[in-house]
Amino acid sequence: MKYSLEVSNLTKAYPGSDFRLDNVSFAVPQGSIMGFVGENGSGKTTTISCILNTLKPDSGVIKIFGEEMTDERTDIRDHIGVVFDAINFPEALTANKLASVFKDIYQHWDGGLFQHLLQRLQVPADTRIKDLSRGMTMKLATAAALSHGAKLLLLDEATSGLDPVVREEMLDLFLEFVEDEEHSILISSHITSDLEKIADYITFIHSGRIILTEDKDILLYQYGIARCTEDQFQSLDKSEYLSSRKRGFQVDVLISDKESFSRQHRDITVDNTTIDEIMLLLVKGDQ
Numbered sequence: 416m417k418y419s420l421e422v423s424n425l426t427k428a429y430p431g432s433d434f435r436l437d438n439v440s441f442a443v444p445q446g447s448i449m450g451f452v453g454e455n456g457s458g459k460t461t462t463i464s465c466i467l468n469t470l471k472p473d474s475g476v477i478k479i480f481g482e483e484m485t486d487e488r489t490d491i492r493d494h495i496g497v498v499f500d501a502i503n504f505p506e507a508l509t510a511n512k513l514a515s516v517f518k519d520i521y522q523h524w525d526g527g528l529f530q531h532l533l534q535r536l537q538v539p540a541d542t543r544i545k546d547l548s549r550g551m552t553m554k555l556a557t558a559a560a561l562s563h564g565a566k567l568l569l570l571d572e573a574t575s576g577l578d579p580v581v582r583e584e585m586l587d588l589f590l591e592f593v594e595d596e597e598h599s600i601l602i603s604s605h606i607t608s609d610l611e612k613i614a615d616y617i618t619f620i621h622s623g624r625i626i627l628t629e630d631k632d633i634l635l636y637q638y639g640i641a642r643c644t645e646d647q648f649q650s651l652d653k654s655e656y657l658s659s660r661k662r663g664f665q666v667d668v669l670i671s672d673k674e675s676f677s678r679q680h681r682d683i684t685v686d687n688t689t690i691d692e693i694m695l696l697l698v699k700g701d702q
């Protein structure tokens with residue numbers, strides 16, 4: 416399998432902070448969308464900043480399109496499109512002015528595509544950025560990220576705070592971006608329903624550590640939550656589940672193969688699960 420992004424044993428500590436990225440490893444296959452989820456402060460932005468080389472990792476290797484990202488490889492950065500939650504475009508500029516700046520910065524800037532995306536997303540090209548709504552600014556940032564020949568998009572909370580209609584438009588664009596099987600996306604988001612719609616894989620991070628990377632369809636269709644009584648739970652072998660969480664008189668148990676579990680335990684109810692529930696059980700439950 417070819418990978419657009421490979422992160423291996425990445426570590427990063429901040430002076431004066433207890434937080435530490437702890438041997439973070441995961442990979443984004445070419446042509447796919449990887450959802451990156453974790454609670455506030457789990458290390459998503461730190462990881463993405465290290466990938467972008469805007470933050471210097473303490474150790475670890477980051478490969479983009481199979482090549483190691485170093486300070487010198489500015490050419491690789493040209494192929495990475497970025498949309499962050501806090502966009503910091505110069506506020507006095509309009510989208511059209513921004514286009515003339517990007518034309519000089521990016522070797523592969525496609526002005527026609529940028530105008531097409533502005534029209535499609537209904538972003539006014541002659542309004543100053545400071546007068547655009549937050550949704551408009553995020554759409555503008557996305558149009559820019561998609562217009563300089565990027566093959567890998569890094570999206571850090573790019574859809575947070577946007578209404579469902581705008582989010583749907585953005586998700587459609589992301590799906591179209593990866594359609595040719597060459598482009599890939601790493602997207603961090605707290606809106607896990609968005610990731611359920613578009614992601615091919617999900618990586619969970621907790622306290623600076625990767626706790627699970629899995630195919631999304633396996634998570635949604637093969638994983639499950641067994642709703643056990645205390646007695647039923649006590650009868651289970653630890654090898655049969657990933658995590659458990661007591662809730663009143665019930666114990667929720669995360670299992671990785673609900674069909675095989677149900678065959679073994681016909682008396683236990685097993686529900687489908689969601690990315691949110693899996694995260695809760697992995698983070699709050701007992702392993």
Ligand SMILES: Nc1ncnc2c1ncn2[C@@H]1O[C@H](COP(=O)(O)OP(=O)(O)OP(=O)(O)O)[C@@H](O)[C@H]1O
Binds near residue numbers: 430453455456458
């Ligand atoms: N410059 C810094 N100096 C010290 N600590 C920092 C710095 N930047 C981030 N941190 C800490 O590192 C931890 C991880 O932060 P990070 O922004 O990577 O988390 P996140 O998963 O992106 O969170 P969120 O979902 O809230 O955006 C947090 O505890 C944060 O306070």
